[in-house]
Amino acid sequence: MRIGELAAATDLSPDTIRYYEKAGLLPAPARTSAGYRTYDSRAVDRLHFIQGAQRLGLRLEDIGNLLAIRDTGICPCEPAADFLTRRLAEVDAQIRRLEALRTEMTAMLEGLPAGDCPQPVPGTWLQQGGR
């Protein structure tokens, strides 16, 4: 699998994949005799993991630590269990926040003026459209 194919499989650009490699998130892949990078399915997996962790708002450096733990059980910067436990707490916190946001948005959707009609609704802010 060459870089373009991997890019298509993960919905990333080849540039982004090369960038992740330089950033230390992907190991240097095997090369063809012509110097083309070649990947196997584990790379797809790894990129999916990166994408998941990114959704959490983690910086690439933190994701690198997470991947190091996944690869070796060792965190480059502190006891792996501590690092993982803290990140896990963040995941939990974020899931709760998103559920709260979900509730609020559902309420907004229900409270929408029936026909979606542009009646002014007085006294609420930002009505004179900033943009």
Place this chain on the structure above:
Amino acid sequence: MRIGELAAATDLSPDTIRYYEKAGLLPAPARTSAGYRTYDSRAVDRLHFIQGAQRLGLRLEDIGNLLAIRDTGICPCEPAADFLTRRLAEVDAQIRRLEALRTEMTAMLEGLPAGDCPQPVPGTWLQQGGR
């Protein structure tokens, strides 16, 4: 409530709040005679909403649309119900992704070498600590 106090109440910086105002996420607040911005508790609320939406990975522009719907029921760029429905689907998708990540991280935590001992483990990458 002046800007510094609002900043403290939301864990943002005064600069960030002024930046949000310029970006159209916050209405121009009342001013004291000296020109100082003054806010009431609705501003705290609004900033909390912004922070929640940001955790979702929304850009400030999208958050502005969400706020316009919250304020007026009207979306500046497309039918409000459509916009909200799409964002809601994103929230749901993200909650599911985070739950998958959570499962994976829990498994990683359980699979950690018992004593968390810093044995070198040869041949794996990124072990020589980036920070």
Place this chain on the structure above:
DNA sequence: CTTGACCTTGGAGTGGACTCCAAGGTTTAT
């Protein structure tokens, strides 16, 4: 009445994560 903490503006600078480009080599289809 001065000191220090706060506020104002406009504008420049930063960090992270890409994203694009030039100049060139390779592979594949016709």
Place this chain on the structure above:
DNA sequence: ATAAACCTTGGAGTCCACTCCAAGGTCAAG
């Protein structure tokens, strides 16, 4: 055998969301 579609590198540029700064005004405490 030649064009189109891919790949390589290094480096520059872009976008977003801040973040900092200078130069100055305001206000409460001592």
